[in-house]
Amino acid sequence: MPLFRRRSAPEKRPQLASESPPPGLRARLAKSRDALSRGLGGLLRGGALDEDLFEDLEDLLISADLGVPASRRVMEGLRGAVKSGRVADPKGVLSLLRDQIEQILAPCARKLSLNARPFVVLVVGVNGVGKTTTIAKLAGRLQDQGYSVMLAAGDTFRAAAVEQLQRWGERLDIPVIAQEHGSDAAAVAHDALAAARARGVDVLIVDTAGRLHTQSDLMEQLKKVKRVLAKLDAAAPHEVLQVLDAGTGQNALSQLEHFNAAVGVDGLCLTKLDGTAKGGVLVAIAEKFAVPIRYIGVGEKRHDLREFDAAQFAAALIPETLNA
Numbered sequence: 562m563p564l565f566r567r568r569s570a571p572e573k574r575p576q577l578a579s580e581s582p583p584p585g586l587r588a589r590l591a592k593s594r595d596a597l598s599r600g601l602g603g604l605l606r607g608g609a610l611d612e613d614l615f616e617d618l619e620d621l622l623i624s625a626d627l628g629v630p631a632s633r634r635v636m637e638g639l640r641g642a643v644k645s646g647r648v649a650d651p652k653g654v655l656s657l658l659r660d661q662i663e664q665i666l667a668p669c670a671r672k673l674s675l676n677a678r679p680f681v682v683l684v685v686g687v688n689g690v691g692k693t694t695t696i697a698k699l700a701g702r703l704q705d706q707g708y709s710v711m712l713a714a715g716d717t718f719r720a721a722a723v724e725q726l727q728r729w730g731e732r733l734d735i736p737v738i739a740q741e742h743g744s745d746a747a748a749v750a751h752d753a754l755a756a757a758r759a760r761g762v763d764v765l766i767v768d769t770a771g772r773l774h775t776q777s778d779l780m781e782q783l784k785k786v787k788r789v790l791a792k793l794d795a796a797a798p799h800e801v802l803q804v805l806d807a808g809t810g811q812n813a814l815s816q817l818e819h820f821n822a823a824v825g826v827d828g829l830c831l832t833k834l835d836g837t838a839k840g841g842v843l844v845a846i847a848e849k850f851a852v853p854i855r856y857i858g859v860g861e862k863r864h865d866l867r868e869f870d871a872a873q874f875a876a877a878l879i880p881e882t883l884n885a
């Protein structure tokens with residue numbers, strides 16, 4: 562239960578001509594689905610649902626970045642269903658694949674719940690995965706829901722990073738707490754949380770660097786940011802949100818392990834699902850880690866952030882028919 566009530570939503574901004582309604586998830590996951598579609602079409606049109614086919618299907622799932630353990634588990638489910646006669650044709654295979662994938666994803670579909678005020682989100686992840694863009698999209702989303710938001714420019718390593726966040730702040734009309742490039746990220750986070758409390762802001766989102774001189778410098782900095790936030794509010798940050806670029810495929814799993822070991826990851830946002838055929842990596846992550854997937858990024862614009870929904874994602878990934 563959120564501790565505080567939502568404010569009434571702000572008046573709708575006039576729609577700009579370029580702001581067409583966001584296309585459905587299916588359209589945005591087309592690259593991942595097409596890759597699977599082609600492979601499934603080739604295999605399932607062939608004929609018998611036999612062991613040769615099962616092996617080829619397993620290879621196809623692995624090549625679509627579902628990873629070995631998840632691909633095996635899906636195929637075990639399919640073998641069982643064919644054996645017991647529950648699945649007897651290609652359409653049945655597709656529907657079973659969708660169900661199996663949904664079952665693997667379902668435990669990770671846990672929404673972010675804003676149960677503190679200010680609710681502090683610390684956004685982490687390697688350079689270029691989409692942290693700053695995700696922060697902007699998330700801030701816009703929360704603002705649309707009636708929450709007041711503040712941003713902290715904690716990527717002080719690159720001059721352009723502070724400006725990038727400030728530009729988003731201007732566009733969204735959201736305050737951005739920043740110091741000059743090269744200053745201490747933990748000091749920025751400290752000032753931002755103090756300001757958020759003083760101004761009674763609902764949500765503070767803290768941006769961070771994705772690269773410093775070394776990987777251990779980065780992890781030490783993130784730990785320091787966490788410590789400093791916790792000094793002001795023992796429960797902060799309430800959410801360490803790691804951003805992962807889905808296009809990096811299996812590499813995303815080792816990024817998660819590294820950051821989780823250093824700072825503890827509470828939730829994920831998988832970005833760039835619109836530009837990659839590797840969307841299956843969400844299934845690999847869900848099979849291996851019991852980590853909430855909060856959001857997915859499906860484009861670079863303000864509205865291109867979706868709450869993660871296991872059934873929708875599975876349905877968008879696996880075609881309904883062989884001609885889809």
Ligand SMILES: Nc1nc2c(ncn2[C@@H]2O[C@H](COP(=O)(O)OP(=O)(O)O)[C@@H](O)[C@H]2O)c(=O)[nH]1
Pocket residue numbers: 686687688689690691692693694695771804832833834835836857858859860861865
């Ligand atoms: N297509 C696409 N591009 C994205 C998405 N999220 C971020 N990007 C782009 O990825 C690039 C790096 O993003 P940025 O937020 O600066 O990454 P950061 O270094 O982690 O802060 C930018 O060009 C973004 O516009 C997404 O969901 N889809």
Ligand SMILES: [Mg+2]
Pocket residue numbers: 692693694716722768
């Ligand atoms: Mg950034």
